[in-house]
Amino acid sequence: MASEYTTSExxxxxxxxxxxxxxxxxxxxxxxxxxxxxxAWHVDSLAWSVALGxxxxxxxxxxxxxxxxxxxxxxxxxxxxxxxxxxDNVKSTYHGKSDLIAPLALTIFVxxxxxxxxxxxxxxxxxxxAGLIGQYGFxxxxxxxxxxxxxxxxxxxxxxxxxxxxxLILYYSIKMKGFGGFTxxxxxxxxxxxxxxxxxxxxxxxxxxxxPLSLALRLFGNLYASELIFILIxxxxxxxxxxxxxxxxxxxxxxxxxxxxxxxxxxxxxxLASEDH
Amino acid sequence: MNIxxxxxxxxxxxxxxxxxxxxxxxxxxxGAIEERQKKIADGLAASDRAEKDxxxxxxxxxxxxKDAKAQAAEIIEQAKKRANQLVDEETQKGHAERxxxxxxxYAEIEAERNRAKEDLRKQVAALAVAGAQxxxxxxxxxQAQNDIVEKLVAEL
Numbered sequence: 001m002a003s004e005y006t007t008s009e010x011x012x013x014x015x016x017x018x019x020x021x022x023x024x025x026x027x028x029x030x031x032x033x034x035x036x037x038x039x040a041w042h043v044d045s046l047a048w049s050v051a052l053g054x055x056x057x058x059x060x061x062x063x064x065x066x067x068x069x070x071x072x073x074x075x076x077x078x079x080x081x082x083x084x085x086x087x088d089n090v091k092s093t094y095h096g097k098s099d100l101i102a103p104l105a106l107t108i109f110v111x112x113x114x115x116x117x118x119x120x121x122x123x124x125x126x127x128x129x130a131g132l133i134g135q136y137g138f139x140x141x142x143x144x145x146x147x148x149x150x151x152x153x154x155x156x157x158x159x160x161x162x163x164x165x166x167x168l169i170l171y172y173s174i175k176m177k178g179f180g181g182f183t184x185x186x187x188x189x190x191x192x193x194x195x196x197x198x199x200x201x202x203x204x205x206x207x208x209x210x211x212p213l214s215l216a217l218r219l220f221g222n223l224y225a226s227e228l229i230f231i232l233i234x235x236x237x238x239x240x241x242x243x244x245x246x247x248x249x250x251x252x253x254x255x256x257x258x259x260x261x262x263x264x265x266x267x268x269x270x271x272l273a274s275e276d277h
Numbered sequence: 278m279n280i281x282x283x284x285x286x287x288x289x290x291x292x293x294x295x296x297x298x299x300x301x302x303x304x305x306x307x308g309a310i311e312e313r314q315k316k317i318a319d320g321l322a323a324s325d326r327a328e329k330d331x332x333x334x335x336x337x338x339x340x341x342x343k344d345a346k347a348q349a350a351e352i353i354e355q356a357k358k359r360a361n362q363l364v365d366e367e368t369q370k371g372h373a374e375r376x377x378x379x380x381x382x383y384a385e386i387e388a389e390r391n392r393a394k395e396d397l398r399k400q401v402a403a404l405a406v407a408g409a410q411x412x413x414x415x416x417x418x419x420q421a422q423n424d425i426v427e428k429l430v431a432e433l
Contacts, residue, residue, distance in 0.1 A: 019281075042283040049287060053294045057302065064305040069312035076309075083306045102307075103299035111294060156280060160287030164295070 005143075007235050014127060014231045017042040017154060018146040030144055042154055044130075049151035052114040056107070082110065089264060094271040096176070101270055104168070105263045108161065113259035115157070116223060118150040120248055120255070123230045152223040152258075155216070162216035165266050169211065172273040211269050215262060222258050226251055402430040 005013065020029055020043045021036035033040045063079045072080060086106045094101050126149040134145030151157045173182045186204045187197045226247075233243045406426050 017283075036281075038281050040281045040283075041286060042281065045283055046286050046290075050290050053290055057294055057297050060298070060302045060306070064302050064309075067305050067309035069309045069316060072309075072313075080306060080310055083303075084310060087307070099303075100295075100299055103303035104295050106303065107291075107295045107298045154283065156283035157287050159280065160284050160291055163284070163288055164291045 010235060011228070011231050013143065013146065014123060015148065015153075015228070016146045017148045018044040018130075030146060042148075042156060044146065044148050045151045045154040045157050048118060048149055049111075049115055049157055052118070052151070053111050056110045056114055060110070082106070086263070090267055093264070093267045094274070096271070096274040098172075098270075098274070100168075101267060105267055108165075108266055109259050109263040112152060112161070112219065112262050113256055115151040116255035116259055119153075119223060119227055119230065119251060121149060122244075123227070123234050150223060150227055152219055153227045155220050158216040158220040158223075159212075161219075161262070162212035165215060165269065166212035169208070169269050169273045172270055176274045211265075215265055215269075219258055219262055222254065226254060398430070398433050401433060402426075405429065 016030075018030065019033045019036075019040050020027060021033035021040040022028070023032065023036070028036075060079060063076050067076055083106060086109055087102055090102045090105050127145075127147040130147035131142035131145045134140040135142045148154065173185070177185065186208070187201050189200055189204060191200055229247060230244070233240045233247060236243070409426065
């Protein structure tokens, strides 16, 4: 931890996104954007997530282009391992016919996993590098340079994923059951009587909305909490080394698990949306 | 951690990544995997078939071997029989030949004996006649008593 901070300043600094917005005076950053409202961009989240997404998509594409049905190379075998793992999960859960679900699940799993794995990068590295670049490259105060490197600790990122899934839930519900069937599902369950239609509608709407909300908040909450604890550990001096190690080892389990849960629940929600009850 | 326009950018990125994955990543990878699965399945089926073929061939070979052995045994049996038959025939022929030779020997001997007897008889007759001639020379004409001599000769 950098010594010129107080602990709370340090934590706050690490948990603040680099923000960009356009004001009357042109493009502005960080504190100048505090009253920009909705039209501000977390450039660090966007940059890291897009970079990791590109890493996934281009890496997999490079392997897919050279994929052979003969004896696979080690990299291809590894990629196929992931693909088959996702495919098995999709096939065992989603019984309809769709060629979107499996690639969607693969994208979510690998992308979220990569974003989560940024959590294992020591908490000071990337913000310090960004601070040095800001200080010596652009003459900024390093305290004003923010770099939150784990995209999944940004609520916008997790909500964007959940929003995409939510749109697909609606799409599949209407596509598979028709608009009437979907409306009926929203209004005639769990109490199949006309008098209960308002009650049913409220219950079912809450259920429906709870799905993307819980998806987004679960991932965000887990990652934000673990990142926060990494930062807290980083404030306690030399004792941080074994603690940091232990917490990181624990997250070798947690981070893939969270990615897996996000993928699995997406498949489950879409399979529920596609099936008649 | 307020909600802002990042949400929009992130959603667009998400859509693009999923689209790209669906279009360019998933199909070739899955294609390769499925093709390999098919190859392996085909290979296993072929090996099963080959194993069955081998079993069949082995059974056939055993059968043929048995047949061949039986045939060989039969041929040997026939050959033995034929050999015995030949030996018998030859023996019989030999016997017959021997009998024939012996018989002809006997016949020859008999003829020889008869001839010798005849010669002897003639010589004895001639001797007797000569003897008688010498005895009777003085008193009996050889011609007059020839019939008696003939009679004597026939009685020998």
